[in-house]
Amino acid sequence: MENMMAYINIGTSVMLSVILFIAGVAKISDLVYTEQIIRKFAFLPKEIAPLIKVSLPVVEITIAIALLFPFSAAYATLASATLFAMFVIVLTIAFFQDKDTPCGCFGASSQERITGLTIGRAGLLFSASILLHLSYLDPLSWVTIGSFLFALLGCCLILWTLLISSKTNAINTDTVARGHQFLSRRDAIKIIVAIIAGVLLQSTKSVSALACCRCEYQRHL
Incomplete structure (x- = not known):
């Protein structure tokens, strides 16, 4: 049972990692657009826009x-x-x-406007990150499964929103000409590579350590 919880934690970590990685790459690939947003x-x-466009x-x-x-990973969940949490606050204001106001969550890949769904999505990913951190400290089943479900729901909402945005962009010939369509072949390759890398990096040893030593997990690696 504990081994299964450990693998679920890995799945949650990979989902959060993929979301942040794609968001970061999308922003940094078009810094001019990111600053405009x-x-x-x-x-x-x-005055802080030039700093945020690179640092974020x-x-x-x-x-x-x-x-x-x-x-x-345990420290990264707190950072996540x-x-x-900052996204929730900024988007709400x-x-x-x-x-x-455009969201800009995924750079020029998405023309999404800020809605209650956008804020709720960020809230789900915040909850997933918090529960994932708690599960690293003490892998209780409800915490582990909760973090996984929140992250999964957040991923589904992101994909749904961006697919709609992609259809909207297809109507906008200017956007199509610039190539700003989400889930292009290059984007799909990035997602696949990120998922494979996450699974490979989370070794069997780390799973066993997480399952057996709970909060002392860090010392056994």
Whole structure:
């Protein structure tokens, strides 16, 4: 049973890692567009937009990589929870100030506007990160399964939203010309590579250690 919980933790870590990795790569691949989106958040000082456009995707990618390594995963879950909590706060403020503000969650790959669904999605991923951290400390079944379900639901909402955005972009010939369609062949390859890397990096040894030593998990690797 504990071994199964450990494998479920791996699945949750990989899902969160893939989400953050794709979001970071999408932002950093078009820094001009990312800065434009940041400047549309009226409550943020315009002077910090150049700093955020670089630091945010770097942080996302760093956390995504850290989630895949056994020795850093427990700490990365806290960083992930903090980041998603910030997203919830920023998106909520922006939503009530201007309901037409673009999300920019996945850079130019998505033309999504901030909605209650966007905020709820970030909340789900925050909850998944918190529960995943708790499961690393003490792998209780309800915490482990809860984190997995929250992350899975968050992934489904993201895919659903971005698929809709992709159909919308297909109508917009200017966007198509720029090649900003989500789930292109290159994006699909990135997702597959990220998932394979996550599964490979989470070795059988780390799973056994997590199952047997609970909060002392870090010392046994």
